[in-house]
Amino acid sequence: MSKEKRRFPRIYLPANPEETDRLADVSFLFEGLGPTPILDISLKGLCIRRVAAIHSEIVRRDGRPIKFGLEFLGLGLGEFEGRVVRTTEDAIAFEFTQLGAEAHKLLSCYFEMRSRGLQTRFVSPQFYAPEQDFTHWFHGPGDTNVFVWLQDKAIRRFVVEFDYGTLNFENAKLTLATSRADLTRATEDYTHYVTVETRGSTMPEASFVRRVIELLEQIPDEREIISLLVETLKCHDSSLKA
Structure with a gap:
């Protein structure tokens, strides 16, 4: 689906790993693992780089929602929950299933800031x-x-x-x-x-x-x-x- 036809516009982060490390201002945190690079994010969900430990947990959960953290540079850390809607050799895509008031506020503030472009x-x-x-x-x-x-x-x-x-x-x-x-x-x-x-x-x-x-x-x-x-x-x- 093209960017223009999406119901929820997405913010795309650089595909080059070195640029992602340097430019990304939001990180995916899961069960004590280090920050995982995010490839794109919207008000509905996000896509991260595929990491073996996270993928193994997804298989173990067998479709059940997963809780994770999103840390926004300059805004803070929020708790999120999502279900996996797609996996590839390089990426894992989540759809948000529950958004608390604080999580929704963080995401909205971040998206407003980043969607100016x-x-x-x-x-x-x-x-x-x-x-x-x-x-x-x-x-x-x-x-x-x-x-x-x-x-x-x-x-x-x-x-x-x-x-x-x-x-x-x-x-x-x-x-x-x-x-x-x-x-x-x-x-x-x-x-x-x-x-x-x-x-x-x-x-x-x-x-x-x-x-x-x-x-x-x-x-x-x-x-x-x-x-x-x-x-x-x-x-x-x-x-x-x-």
Whole structure:
């Protein structure tokens, strides 16, 4: 089933194990085992990498629901219950069977935070302010914005703004800054005030860059502009080290 046709949109985590270890912000915990990488998650269920110990327990339970924990970075740990709906050589998929109030709150908060990219869309150039010279603009919830300056099909500059942080890429250099207070204006006026000012950041640069990558990887983009931004950020390995 395609991502677009799903009733419950899914958040996909990187398939490469090294990237998963570095970028995943939610972990599957089961009966004393170490954190198991999650491949995708939705409000209805999740899919994890197949681990022998977990698969053995699934076989032993013979279809009965399994209790497990989900630990969300920055949000906390919640107890969940689910039944296995699919297994392959590489993955195990669960459907949630019971969600307590706290578990539901954790999942909803996490999904809202991570699904911003899914709700971020390309804005038609007809709505750009005349004085702005960026070539592409993507806008999403919570004043999430991605501005791109493309020249001869190459990235000259881009700016990503969300959660009051601003990531600016220009002249092959990344700069992290806090957003100006006057950027918190009505959306229709936003393009008149897009200015990046370098100030002291309140968050580690590597952490914010990872969150930007996670945001970008969720944005639908038939123009394949976003993939260029992700590739550019991942090339700056020194900025991605914790």
